[in-house]
Amino acid sequence: MLARRIIPCLDVRDGRVVKGVKFRDHEDVGAIVDLARRYSAAGADELVFYDIAASARGATVEPEWVSRVAREIDIPFCVAGGIRSVDDARARLFAGADKISINSPALESPDLIDRLAHEFGSQCVVLGVDSRKIEGEWRVHQYTGDPDKTRTDERRTLDWVAEGLDRGAGEVVLNCMDMDGVRDGYDIEQLAAVRAICSTPLIASGGAGRKEHFKSVFELANVDGALAASVFHKGVMQIGDLKAYLAAEGIRVRP
Amino acid sequence: MTIALIDTGCANIASVRFALDRAGLDHVVVTEPAGAADCDRIILPGVGAAGPAMERLKARGWAETLPQDGRPLMGICLGMQLLFEHSAEGDVDGLGLLPGRVERLPRPDGLVWPHMGWNALEGFAVGEPLLTGISAGSHAYFVHGYYVPAGRVTQAQCDYGVPVSAIVRQGQVSGCQFHPERSGAVGARILSNFASIKA
Numbered sequence: 397m398l399a400r401r402i403i404p405c406l407d408v409r410d411g412r413v414v415k416g417v418k419f420r421d422h423e424d425v426g427a428i429v430d431l432a433r434r435y436s437a438a439g440a441d442e443l444v445f446y447d448i449a450a451s452a453r454g455a456t457v458e459p460e461w462v463s464r465v466a467r468e469i470d471i472p473f474c475v476a477g478g479i480r481s482v483d484d485a486r487a488r489l490f491a492g493a494d495k496i497s498i499n500s501p502a503l504e505s506p507d508l509i510d511r512l513a514h515e516f517g518s519q520c521v522v523l524g525v526d527s528r529k530i531e532g533e534w535r536v537h538q539y540t541g542d543p544d545k546t547r548t549d550e551r552r553t554l555d556w557v558a559e560g561l562d563r564g565a566g567e568v569v570l571n572c573m574d575m576d577g578v579r580d581g582y583d584i585e586q587l588a589a590v591r592a593i594c595s596t597p598l599i600a601s602g603g604a605g606r607k608e609h610f611k612s613v614f615e616l617a618n619v620d621g622a623l624a625a626s627v628f629h630k631g632v633m634q635i636g637d638l639k640a641y642l643a644a645e646g647i648r649v650r651p
Numbered sequence: 652m653t654i655a656l657i658d659t660g661c662a663n664i665a666s667v668r669f670a671l672d673r674a675g676l677d678h679v680v681v682t683e684p685a686g687a688a689d690c691d692r693i694i695l696p697g698v699g700a701a702g703p704a705m706e707r708l709k710a711r712g713w714a715e716t717l718p719q720d721g722r723p724l725m726g727i728c729l730g731m732q733l734l735f736e737h738s739a740e741g742d743v744d745g746l747g748l749l750p751g752r753v754e755r756l757p758r759p760d761g762l763v764w765p766h767m768g769w770n771a772l773e774g775f776a777v778g779e780p781l782l783t784g785i786s787a788g789s790h791a792y793f794v795h796g797y798y799v800p801a802g803r804v805t806q807a808q809c810d811y812g813v814p815v816s817a818i819v820r821q822g823q824v825s826g827c828q829f830h831p832e833r834s835g836a837v838g839a840r841i842l843s844n845f846a847s848i849k850a
Contacts, residue, residue, distance in 0.1 A: 397770065489663045
């Protein structure tokens with residue numbers, strides 16, 4: 397049977413991997429290819445690279461490093477950040493990325509999802525959703541790469557996920573902003589609500605701090621994968637140890 | 652030993668090229684059969700959707716030459732599916748090199764569609780050369796919404812609510828439903844095994 401995926405997320409800014417807390421105050425954690433190689437060797441099932449400033453500054457990720465990553469690693473990886481057109485996506489996919497993830501540009505022009513799915517197939521198209529609770533409702537946020545530009549979208553998270561899937565997204569990464577970077581556990585309630593309406597793979601993001609958090613999110617929210625950044629970048633846990641723990645707890649992982 | 656890597660123009664072949672580079676396997680990217688004249692084996696990589704891919708294979712002469720070819724051939728992902736007689740994806744006829752049909756994966760209870768992620772390879776056929784050195788239960792990376800039900804050309808399978816063909820073979824015609832180029836050390840070994848098959 398299918399294994400649950402452990403996915404280190406590498407936030408990229410100006411060619412380096414960085415990590416902030418609640419999307420703010422980024423610090424440098426290393427070079428892109430070095431970290432990609434290290435996580436791949438450590439047993440990561442997949443990698444996600446977010447060019448966190450790209451949407452806010454209107455620039456796109458550099459395909460040059462996409463190709464360098466693709467040459468080096470032998471696990472799948474996804475590239476996100478500022479992909480606004482079919483051509484932007486093609487450049488990254490043809491450079492060797494397995495998937496592209498779109499977030500703010502999809503909110504600006506939802507039909508970008510349809511066009512990407514038609515051109516490359518749904519399996520390449522990941523819908524990234526940044527979401528937090530506002531006045532009792534989960535709402536989508538835009539331009540989260542830059543705190544000065546981040547804004548709440550009018551759309552409700554559950555509506556937007558349903559629309560994205562309808563338009564052809566093949567996977568959803570739900571980043572629960574209230575939990576991001578604080579290592580207090582995944583937002584099980586929100587993830588379970590999205591899981592209930594999500595017929596494609598769903599990846600949890602935001603809040604991993606301890607091994608138990610991964611167990612909970614797989615067991616209670618039934619997500620297909622769990623994404624985490626700071627716990628891996630800062631060496632709080634090793635992927636091998638995490639997987640051994642999950643396997644001992646009866647959760648199917650790739651050894 | 653040189654592998655011809657078929658570029659249909661609608662596929663991302665960068666990852667397969669890089670994987671062959673990492674494994675130290677000599678290869679050339681070819682668009683038409685004439686380009687593969689000096690090669691001793693052929694890879695048909697995963698490509699977008701069945702319909703457009705078959706159109707390209709026909710337009711460039713592959714649909715005519717591959718059935719007579721005789722060199723070791725390995726299809727990857729959609730490339731594997733195109734080796735069969737027919738695909739439900741777009742209701743198109745395939746190359747017909749292997750018996751069987753490609754069906755839409757059912758969405759079993761509690762599972763999502765498409766099948767995406769690392770799944771365990773099981774049910775190894777004795778003597779399958781692509782599986783040399785690979786243990787049953789090893790994981791490989793799958794991404795697909797259509798599948799070939801496990802049947803008589805199946806050499807390894809995985810479980811996704813239904814038994815899914817993971818490796819197929821009949822004579823020199825073989826295929827992997829998963830992506831060896833993205834399946835870590837297991838995938839690298841499978842590519843090397845393909846390169847070692849006697850032409």
